[in-house]
Amino acid sequence: MMPYREMKTETLLLQPAENGWTAVHKKYKTYYGSLACEAEADIVRLSAIFGENAAARKEAVEAALREIFTNTAAQRVLLDGGEIAREAWQKAEDARNAALHRTAADYADVLGRAVHCVMDRPLGSRHPRYPDMLYTVNYGCVPGVLAGDGAEQDVYVLGPTVPLETFDGVVIAVIHRFDDCEDKWVVAEAGARYTAEDIRAAVAFQEKYYRSEILL
Numbered sequence: 001m002m003p004y005r006e007m008k009t010e011t012l013l014l015q016p017a018e019n020g021w022t023a024v025h026k027k028y029k030t031y032y033g034s035l036a037c038e039a040e041a042d043i044v045r046l047s048a049i050f051g052e053n054a055a056a057r058k059e060a061v062e063a064a065l066r067e068i069f070t071n072t073a074a075q076r077v078l079l080d081g082g083e084i085a086r087e088a089w090q091k092a093e094d095a096r097n098a099a100l101h102r103t104a105a106d107y108a109d110v111l112g113r114a115v116h117c118v119m120d121r122p123l124g125s126r127h128p129r130y131p132d133m134l135y136t137v138n139y140g141c142v143p144g145v146l147a148g149d150g151a152e153q154d155v156y157v158l159g160p161t162v163p164l165e166t167f168d169g170v171v172i173a174v175i176h177r178f179d180d181c182e183d184k185w186v187v188a189e190a191g192a193r194y195t196a197e198d199i200r201a202a203v204a205f206q207e208k209y210y211r212s213e214i215l216l
Contacts (some may be wrong), residue, residue, distance in 0.1 A: 002072050008209045009059045010181050023050070023060045027129075032056040035064050042075040044068050063179070065089060100178045104215045107174045110185065111215070114170050115142045117155050117187055122163035127206075136205050138164045148182040155185045156203050159192055173199050178211040186214075 004016035012032065014021040020036040033050030046064060050057035061079065068074050069089050077084045104111060119140035127133035138160060141152040156175075157167050172194060173186040184207075186199055196214040200207065 002067075005067075006209065007063050007067060009063050009179050012056060012059055012063070014060060014063055021060070021064065023056060033060065035060055037064070037068070039072070039074065042073060043078060044072070044074045044076070045078045048079070066093065069093075097178060100176075101213065102176045102215060107215055110171050110174055112170055114168070114190075115145075115155070115185070115187060117141065117157055117167045117169070118143055119157070119164050119166065122165070123160070124163055133205060137202055138167065139206075140167075142185070148180075151182075153185060154182070155187045156199075158186060158188045158194060158199070158202055172216065174215045175199075175203065175207060175212050176215060178213075180210055 004019075004021060006016060007014040007021070008026055011026055012023050013026045013029070014023050014035070017034065017036075019038065020034065022034050023032040024030060025032065032053045033048065033056065036047045036049075038045040046061070046068070048057050048061050048064075050060070065077060065084065068077055069086055075086045077089075117140045119138050121127070121135045121139040123135055123138045125135050127135070138157040139154070140157065141154055143152060145153040147153040155171075157164065157169065158172075159169075160167065167187065169187045170190050171185045172188045172192060173196070175184040175186065177183060184203075186194075186203070188194065194202075196216060199214050
């Protein structure tokens with residue numbers, strides 16, 4: 001079949017299990033349900049046991065389908081007595097991504113903005129809930145600016161090679177996530193130049209768990 005990797009959705013953390021994933025709340029770790037896969041030729045039978053957690057089930061199934069069709073040669077997924085064909089899934093996925101797409105113009109009030117950042121996870125620190133995640137850049141927030149999740153806006157700070165407590169710079173890019181409720185800002189010194197590829201490589205330690213586009 002495929003190696004089951006950890007995945008994150010807007011509200012869920014999907015943790016690898018023997019033949020699928022266990023779904024828990026991304027922040028609070030509340031158990032929601034499980035997904036199991038059984039592969040035969042080019043068909044995958046997917047079962048999703050979530051009890052009354054319909055919204056969580058839908059979110060988890062969408063992530064599982066994306067993982068199956070992206071990382072295996074499966075042509076069909078059988079679920080709930082029905083069949084999802086690769087071609088139909090791809091059309092729906094393309095339409096969904098097109099609807100979520102943003103442009104730099106959508107962030108005209110953000111890009112180039114001067115900001116004061118406070119680090120809560122400086123370079124070299126580890127994620128408080130996922131200790132295997134090492135922060136290879138300084139990471140913090142912009143006090144007083146709220147993001148889509150209701151918390152202060154998160155920022156990656158590029159350039160400095162030592163742990164920082166604070167940093168004053170400008171927003172050079174926005175990482176717009178397709179599968180989360182918040183964007184991430186990328187901050188650097190005024191005049192600094194980074195390509196989208198440079199930024200993606202610098203923040204891959206965390207952003208690899210999400211699908212996103214980088215707007216400069």
